[in-house]
Amino acid sequence: MNIRRFNWPLWLGFLLSIGAFLTYFFIFVWFPFTRDFPWANLVLFVIAGILLYLGVRRGFASDRPHPVRSKIVTTIVSTLSVVIFAFFVFTIFVEGRRLPASKGAPQVGQRAPDFTLPNTTGKLVSLNELLTSPINGTAPKGVLLVFYRGYW
């Protein structure tokens, strides 16, 4: 295959779309700056978009060795990339907002509901213990309860 004929912008753009999607969940999600609003990934998608535009132009150019095949492949690859981008936008901005109303959650001024749960060694710990057992020898001023989805 002649290197000059290989539509590298198309494939690079496609790979970058995949990368732009995956890096959010594996890298950028660990940094609040890039997690709260996925601007880093949007930048990557913009670069991918530019590459894909160049790739589509090349794929549909009249001097392709196999014009029909080029058009089909170019259309499929660029469409897939757009789908990946749309899925990303959906996952972050739509799915991420689908949360229950949680109207019954404790509000400021209310007593935090008591509980007793096992820690990582299986030992049962109560809210009272968490509020009273000393931190470095002094009584705690408070407890920060962080409920999270869980990792798997």
Place this chain on the structure above:
Amino acid sequence: MDKFNEVGIRPVAISVDTPEESLGLAQKAGYTFTFLSDQNTDVIKRYDLVHVGAGINGHDIARPAEFLIDSSGTVRWANLTENYWVRARPEQVLGMAKLLEKR
């Protein structure tokens, strides 16, 4: 973590993960604070934070939320985000910790 200890706040993380899963996460990420397991979502329900079927395999899990509770057991700050990708920043919470100083 040390910043929280310095202002006398004990961070406690709760999820439906098993103690073993939480231990794995804590070790992998180097976290030293307390992790509690609420596998049957009892406490999550008590705090009305259940996100039905949102976990892997359609399990119920907690929606993300943070509560700052003072030494008398009263909630002084509650943060339930609109988007689960957005979480409270440590600076936010440390700022809230100043609230607890006045009492």
